[in-house]
Amino acid sequence: xxxFTEVTLDxxxxxxxxxxxxxxxxxxxIGAGIENTNYFLSTERGEFVLTLFERLSFxxxxxxxxxxxxxxxxxxxxxxxxxxxxxxxxFELQGKPAAVVNKLRGxxxxxxxxxxxxxxxxxxxxxxxxxQDFPLQQANxxxxxxxxxxxxxxxxxxxPEQAELLSSELAYQQQxxxxxxxxxxxxxxxxxxxFRDNVxxxxxxxxxGVQTLPGRERLSGFFDFYFAGVDTWLFDLAVCxxxxxxxxxxxxxxxxxxxxxxxxxxxxxxxxxxxHRLLPGLLRAAALRFWISRLWDVxxxxxxxxxxxxxxxxxxxxxxxxIARAWHALPA
Numbered sequence: 368x369x370x371f372t373e374v375t376l377d378x379x380x381x382x383x384x385x386x387x388x389x390x391x392x393x394x395x396x397i398g399a400g401i402e403n404t405n406y407f408l409s410t411e412r413g414e415f416v417l418t419l420f421e422r423l424s425f426x427x428x429x430x431x432x433x434x435x436x437x438x439x440x441x442x443x444x445x446x447x448x449x450x451x452x453x454x455x456x457x458f459e460l461q462g463k464p465a466a467v468v469n470k471l472r473g474x475x476x477x478x479x480x481x482x483x484x485x486x487x488x489x490x491x492x493x494x495x496x497x498x499q500d501f502p503l504q505q506a507n508x509x510x511x512x513x514x515x516x517x518x519x520x521x522x523x524x525x526x527p528e529q530a531e532l533l534s535s536e537l538a539y540q541q542q543x544x545x546x547x548x549x550x551x552x553x554x555x556x557x558x559x560x561x562f563r564d565n566v567x568x569x570x571x572x573x574x575x576g577v578q579t580l581p582g583r584e585r586l587s588g589f590f591d592f593y594f595a596g597v598d599t600w601l602f603d604l605a606v607c608x609x610x611x612x613x614x615x616x617x618x619x620x621x622x623x624x625x626x627x628x629x630x631x632x633x634x635x636x637x638x639x640x641x642x643h644r645l646l647p648g649l650l651r652a653a654a655l656r657f658w659i660s661r662l663w664d665v666x667x668x669x670x671x672x673x674x675x676x677x678x679x680x681x682x683x684x685x686x687x688x689x690i691a692r693a694w695h696a697l698p699a
Contacts, residue, residue: 473569
């Protein structure tokens, strides 16, 4: 059970009253989290999620929460942090930072088809455009600066061929990031972790006498923005392609899904010629980022913050595939 900090019903009721959410009807711990304590909170006004942040500080959290609030007010399908009468959205429970957001409808789609990829691609582009005027600034904390710091620490744990791959790819990404083309890439707030389990879909209402078709769910929201930061929009797109559009067993890109994802994105925000040219390099960057973080979680785990580290070998396979087979999307 991923509940690191217990919250009593009385504490939940006091916070619900402050937020004008009505009486608490239920409070249930969520067992899926690996970073934070999460509860499903049922009140007279609806269904919510209460989060106590176990890793992020009071100083770090305004960027993430205000970004979600900013996107929600612009009609994006994201959790909306609930505010009290003074507009406060960050609170304290049991000495920990805490927030309450509305609960998104539906469930995960862990075997996405073209229909799911198209919806996520278009909504990702809408999210990027909606964040253009977000006033707060915070770098992607798991970007190149973090890779440079972390790789030397984890290299001693790796087999020689893994260490060689990691070092050579880091050098490639350093060179790419220093290029004029990279400097021209459009950027803004990105999700940076929009995997299949951070997106929700709900079934399309079934018409009388009509069988619901597989894969006809509609997107109901993106969540878990706690790795968000300002970076290139292309990196965010690459993170998505490396999860939504691959064969999980081999790491190989499913080109039909990838093309559908990019073309749906481009119906909202067309990619520049430079973005199309640099996409293969950013796909490698996105694979490298998650290989490094999974290696870090395995060899240098934080106490009580991870229930079970993800397998680093998955993103090692993805990286090797992206190096061996550069992929360019066709412009929409």
